[in-house]
Amino acid sequence: MFNSTTLEVAIGFVFCYASVALIVSSINEAIASALKLRSNSLLEGVKSLLNDPKFEGLALNVYNHGLVSHLGQGNAENAQDLKNKPSYIDPKHFAIALIDNIQTIPGDFAQLGKDIDAMKDPQLKRLLQGIYGRASGQIENVHAEVAAWFDAGMDRLSGNYKRRSQLYCLIIALVIAALFNIDSFHLFTTLWQHPAIAAGISASTPSADISWKEFMSLPIGWTADTPPLSGTQLAGWLVTASTTLFGAPFWFDLLQKLVRLRGTGNKPGADGK
Structure with a gap:
């Protein structure tokens, strides 16, 4: 039972999807790092949160605060002057930076109310x-609620960033699927009709590790025998690309479970399927 063709094919399938998801994730992270997508997204989020689209008011002042940006980069006059934009701001630090830029007399609760009224x-x-009004006369309570407000705003921002990231991953995965001709339908058909290939892939992944050699041993790629491009092939690429939306951790976890399940039965190639 545990050495059945179904299990071997499943391991081959999941191994392929885990490999693609890992490659896509690595490329996406490299692009995000090179283009500073996280820090730029955070900057846009703070500008929106503080109604400062031109980055010349409160948002700029908050970013110039020592708790938000590196002290060594000096005061910025615009977004281009920010040498090392943070990719994360602690909500407590944001609250302190915002209140510090609003209040004219530090620690004076009554004056803070007047400063807010003058905005x-x-x-x-x-x-x-x-x-x-809900702070009960305590500036600490103002800080706490401002931090909670910022945190909620960042949750929404993170959701938007994740959705954009998933779209980028889908595009990258589709390019990889086309580049390596990773057609899910062809992959399934080949593994199912040629159990030896599936068993070979299954046997080469004893600990659910990924290697380039094992990845390229899959029935993928372009050869002289590859049939002309068809709608089924395009659909197969799309299915492959779509699986990356589950994320590499999901596929690796599933691969490990299947490998352990296979380990409870006979070794690949043994009798007694």
Whole structure:
């Protein structure tokens, strides 16, 4: 039972998807790092949160605060002056930076209320007035609620970033599927009709590790015998690309479970399927 063709084919399939997902994830991370997508996304999120699209008011002042940006880079006058934009801001540090830029007398709760009332942005002023009114006379409570507000905003930002990242991963995966001709339908048919190939792949992954040699041993790629491009082949690429949306950890975890399941039965090639 545990050495059945079905199990061997499943391991080959999952091994392929885990490999593709890992490659896609690595490429996506490299692109995100090179283009500083996280730090740029955070900057846009803070600008939106503080109603400062031109980055010349509160958002700029918050980024110039020592708790938000590196002290060594000096004060920035615009986004281009930010040498090392942070990819993460601690909500508590954001709250301190924001309040420090609003209040004129540090630690004076009454004056903070007046400073908030003097703000020009009506939407942000109403928000902070509400927070101030619920603070029970304690600046620490203002900091705590501002931090919670920022954290909620960053949760929404993270959700948007994740959705964009998934789209990028899907595009990258589709390119890889086409480049290496990773057609899920052809892969299944070949592994099912040629159990020896599936068994060979299964036997070469004793600990669910991934290697380039094992990946290229899959029935993928372009050869002289590859049939002309068809709608079925395109659909197979799309299926392969879509599997990366589950993420590499999902496929590696499933691969490990299948490898352990295979290990409870006979070795590949033994009798007693």
